Amino acid sequence: MFELAFMQRALLAGMLIAVIAPIIGVFLIMRKQSLIADTLSHIALAGVAVGLVLGRSPEWMSVMIVVLGSLLIEFLRFRFKSYSDVSIAIMMAAGLSIALCLMSISPSGTKTMNQYLFGSIVTVTQHQINVFFLVTIGIFIYFAVTKRSLYTMIFNEDVARVAGISTKILSFSFSAVIGLLISMMIPMIGMLLVSAIIILPAAIAIQLTSRFRFVFIIATLVSIVCTFLGLVSSYKIGTPPGASIALWMVFGVLLTLLYKKAKELLFKRMGE
């Protein structure tokens, strides 16, 4: 099956997503912002709709709008400091309602909307892969430089500020990076499942280890295995690739929870 050019491209794109998405997922879970990925995917849809109505490239318009949206979420988070979830609720509602209204105006709205709602990694072009490769490298460099500062900021913002870290710049740049990655992932994975692909491997890894470095390694491995299994099963059974990958990840979460429960029971029995 991997001798087919479209499957090779799908595998390549899938692996790029598998190595970069879990890194963001770990930090999002640590910051208790798992829902932000979902919100940004709603905003991406609004970006696509704006592109369609204005007759511009929906892809680039969604990148622009998502990055702007992520910055706006961060701004609202600062405004509603004690109720930071409010910013997510506001932006999710704004993104989806703008998207739905504008799509209804655009003649090709519904067709394009379906494309972005469900995505398809098997239709990815070489050009998309090249752009995504560059974005992945950029995001890697960003995390290599900011990993320690992000850790300190997530631990405690005041501690980070006293240590000389500009928490506002760091928060805004982190949000912009999430926005950029999500908008690049949506045409391949689909708006509805993009947050699952980012969050689930990280959620599994956090359950399996408490070592900071290992969390990233395990999350990436889980993501690579699930992406591979998802693509293979999608090809064999004919299921949508994005949904197949996400299903394997959900299965991974269930397995992890079962493993933890079994381990707990075993320790309990050994203690008796």
Added chain:
Amino acid sequence: MTKSIIGLKNVTFGYSQNAVIENLSFSIEQGQFVAMTGENGAAKTTAMKLLVGLLKPWKGLRQWPSHLRVSYVPQQISSIEQDFPSTVFEFIVSGLWESKKWYQRISKDDKKRAREMIDRFELQSVVNQPIGKLSGGQKQKACVARAFMSNPDILLLDEPTTGMDEKTRHMFYKIVKSMCPQVTIVMITHHIHELNPYIDQIIHLERRHEPCLN
């Protein structure tokens, strides 16, 4: 004569147009162990935040030489999430990151220092445990050990003994005192009677926010 290194001079500050601190002045000398006390609502945390620069005074001056390295352990920092992905060792080593560039590696000597700090704070038995699963008192000790790892000139501690029993508190005071005079330490506390044998100066904040220096 020791030199005064940090302090506030005639500082006024408040929230939403209500001043909670008026004309507050104090100075702290290098290498001292200073306790900041006062009843609830005396704005001790606010005064510490003003001192460290997290808040900007409405009026008055903050004396703080720019070359000083500072570490801060805020109040209720022990509320670290259960799932926070870090062992106690990793968490304490992360204090070093504040004094290193992003590309500088943690050396063997750094790790050795971290182990010494872990021994000093008696955290050996939990060194490989997740930081989020420690007791409140152990988390506090780990947070202070982490703060010392960055080699600060000044360490500001906001009620660090919350969650510790009396015996642990005394052990904690001794460890902190042993870091002076290399590190100037300012600690907010409600246990001033216990802390008396260890400290060099008390800054007592009254609700009317005029300090009495002893």
